[in-house]
Amino acid sequence: MNVFKLDRRYFPILVTVALFIVMFAAGSIEYNGFFSLQVFLNLLIDNAFLLITAVGMTFVIITGGIDLSVGSMIAFTTMLSATLVQNHHWSPWVVIPFVLLVGSFFGWSMGCLIQYFKLQPFIVTLAGMFLARGLCYLISIESITIDNEWYKTVSQTKVYLFGKNYISISVIIALVVVAAAIYIAHFTKFGRNVYALGGSEQSSLLMGLPVARTKVLVYTLSGFCSSLAGVVFTFYMLSGYGLHAVGMELDTIAAVVIGGTLLTGGTGYVVGTIFGVLIQGIIQTLIMFQGTLSSWWTKIAIGMLLFLFILLQKVFISRKKKSGAAA
Amino acid sequence: MKNKLFWPLVTLAVLLLANLIHNHDFFSITIQDGHLFGSLIDILNRAAPLVLISIGMTFVIATKGIDLSVGSVVSITGAMACLIISKGDGSSMSVLFTALGISLLLALAAGAWNGLLVSLLGIQPxxxxxxxxxxxxxxAQLIxxxxxxxxxxxxxxxxxxxxxxxxxxSIYIIAFFFIIASVLTRKTAVGLFIESVGTNPTASRLAGIRSGLIIFIVYVLCSFLSGISGFILSSNVSSADGNNAGLWYELDAILAVVIGGNSLNGGRFYLSGTIVGALIIQTLTTSIYSMGVPPEVTLVVKSVVVLVVCLIQSEAFGSVFAARRRKRDKAAKQGVSA
Incomplete structure (x- = not known):
């Protein structure tokens, strides 16, 4: 019985992983050159920033909240980094901690508004989204290109694994973030509190858990993750621009949902989110390999996948409720 | 009702006054080629698509829902209408009505999809x-x-x-739909049904209201109105852009509804408040343009407005200040007695 129960908790993740393997296999059978380690590594290279953002979002969604400001936060971080490096000639070693601090502070402020003024996360982070995009344009309307040597070096460094296959420094950052997130979620008090808060805020309060602190910290974490994603995105694009990462918040939410995190809160795994991101990446890669399909099919495919997974969640929840009532 | 409309109207008045101080001809309306011209007319005209969507959004929010897809529906109907017209004879009325009809059917289908997901499957809006x-x-890009x-x-x-x-x-279009919507919700029981479903769907169902059906209809209605805004937007520029048409409209519409004094928690709704909210947003945009502030600042201003309005509406905000005042009074008293 116990084994069976454990299995069912992992069910949404298993579906995601299986789907990823099926898609990868289908691509490998259909297209020449698809089945290679480098294609897989490219998924990580091209989606490192999405992965970092999605990790932060996973925590927010597990508490039952949502953060719509992540895409704008990425754009703002690229813009801030670019202007500080290019126009004010700050050292990258000062710029990066500074932008991370700004992102965390941004998240912290939104968390405070949500917690202490009982505003809906949806509307507060919506305002945050407007604000961050607007601030980008206050810095500059044009795109700012970065020609700082250090940024260029980091951006072009290839870390070779197993012969000719390589990853970028961004991927290493993303993997470190994922490892840290798994540790935080499953082996720290904060992680337990996050799950408890998502399960039931009322019960967590009655149990004496630090609900207020946890909630504010979750949004701070998401702000930190999105600004770190912004730093990685700066490496990727080598420029700052107010129109970078438009619509990223939806990609991020989709990745988290496809990764098996329930939008009602309380259930979800960082590992699932990795596969959610990879599935989005593989859809893009498949469409690229296919050649004739246009880029907008990505949006339609992600929409359909989102629908299927939400449906799956629904079935999952209603079964759980039924079995809970029976027991 | 008076209470709820007070702040939105004051905001609108302040915005208009600020414009009047900046530009003394702001309220003047002139006649050119038999058409009325002036900033006020311009604001009404440009606000038309937003007003229509916001009317639909008000109903959705009154049922405790939200519709994020309005911007996409705007781009879909605009694209479909332009596609059909570009294939046929541009000046023929029958082509026009076919285009409008088919596009509206698409909008209705989009609304039905949303409605089914929310009401039948019970997915969060x-x-x-x-x-x-x-x-x-x-x-839309596919079309x-x-x-x-x-x-x-x-x-x-x-x-x-x-x-x-x-x-x-376009002003006649919004007037037409506003009157229909007001009559429908205030002179028939429909408005009451929507409010009761938003307050408590289960209780409403037990009282004999078909909650599921009401929720379904509300989403269809919202998509329908977004579809019509799609026509206004795309016909205004005689083109359809799948990527950018109606971009950010979902946010502006939600903003208009919230500024208009409607609660995101559902229940009572104020259509006139929503209209004022939409006008506030458009006036804000227009004044930012006319005052020579870079238009990109609009986003920052909007975000500040949303936060301030939400804070004013939130009970916690009021109570925090009340509590602080009480504390201060208490401290002052103690200071006196000590």
């Missing part, structure tokens, strides 16, 4: 409509083949750029 928000833009479709059709461009009796035609 934010998530259910998120699907169409993401996929809808893809569909226009990723291009910006430009058409030349006199009858179609009349919808968004034409004049009737000296006033822009």
């Amino acid at each position: 934010i998530v259910a409509t998120l699907i169409l928000m993401v996929a809808g833009r893809g569909v 226009t083949d990723g291009q910006i479709l430009t058409i030349s059709s006199k009858p179609y461009s009349f919808i968004g750029a034409g004049y009737l009796f000296g006033l822009p035609f």
Whole structure:
């Protein structure tokens, strides 16, 4: 019985992983050159920033909240980094901690508004989204290109694994973030509190858990993750621009949902989110390999996948409720 | 009602006054070629698409829902209408009505999809409509083949750029739908049904209201109105852009509803408040343009406005200050006694 129960908790993740393997296999059978380690590594290279953002979002969604400001936060971080490096000639070693601090502070402020003024996360982070995009344009309307040597070096460094296959420094950052997130979620008090808060805020309060602190910290974490994603995105694009990462918040939410995190809160795994991101990446890669399909099919495919997974969640929840009532 | 409309109206008045101080001709309306011209007319005209969507959004929010897909529906209907017109004879009325009819059917289908997900499957509205928000833009780009479709059709461009009796035609459209919506919700029981479903769907169902049906209808209605805004927007510029048409409209519409004094928690709704909210947003945008502030600042201003309005509405905000005042009074008293 116990084994069976454990299995069912992992069910949404298993579906995601299986789907990823099926898609990868289908691509490998259909297209020449698809089945290679480098294609897989490219998924990580091209989606490192999405992965970092999605990790932060996973925590927010597990508490039952949502953060719509992540895409704008990425754009703002690229813009801030670019202007500080290019126009004010700050050292990258000062710029990066500074932008991370700004992102965390941004998240912290939104968390405070949500917690202490009982505003809906949806509307507060919506305002945050407007604000961050607007601030980008206050810095500059044009795109700012970065020609700082250090940024260029980091951006072009290839870390070779197993012969000719390589990853970028961004991927290493993303993997470190994922490892840290798994540790935080499953082996720290904060992680337990996050799950408890998502399960039931009322019960967590009655149990004496630090609900207020946890909630504010979750949004701070998401702000930190999105600004770190912004730093990685700066490496990727080598420029700052107010129109970078438009619509990223939806990609991020989709990745988290496809990764098996329930939008009602309380259930979800960082590992699932990795596969959610990879599935989005593989859809893009498949469409690229296919050649004739246009880029907008990505949006339609992600929409359909989102629908299927939400449906799956629904079935999952209603079964759980039924079995809970029976027991 | 008086209470709820007070702040939105004050905000609008302050905005208009600020404009008047900056530009003394702001309220003047002149007649050119038999058409009325002036900043006020311009604001009304430009606010038309937003007003329509916001009316639909008000109903959705009154049922405790939200519809994120309105912007995508705007781009889908605009794209479809332009596609059909570009294939046929631009000046023929039958082509025009076929285009409008088919596009509206698409909008209704989009609304039915949202409505079914929310009412039948019980998916959270934010998530259910998120699907169409993401996929809808893809569909719109599919229709226009990723291009910006430009058409030349006199009858179609009349919808968004034409004049009737000296006033822009779009103003008549919003007036028409506003009157229908007000009559429907205030003179029949429909408004009451929507409010009761928003307050407590289970209780409403037990009281004999078909909650599921009401929720379904509300989403269909919202998509329908977004579809019509799609016509206004695309006919105004005689082109359809799957990527950018109606971008950010979902946010502006939600903003208009919230500024208008409606609670995101559902229940009572104020259509007139929503209209004022939409006008506030448009006035804000217009004044930012006319005062020579870089238009990009609009986003910052909007975000500050949302936060301030939400804070004023939130009970916690009021109680925090009340508590602090009480504390201060208490401290002052103790200081006196000590």
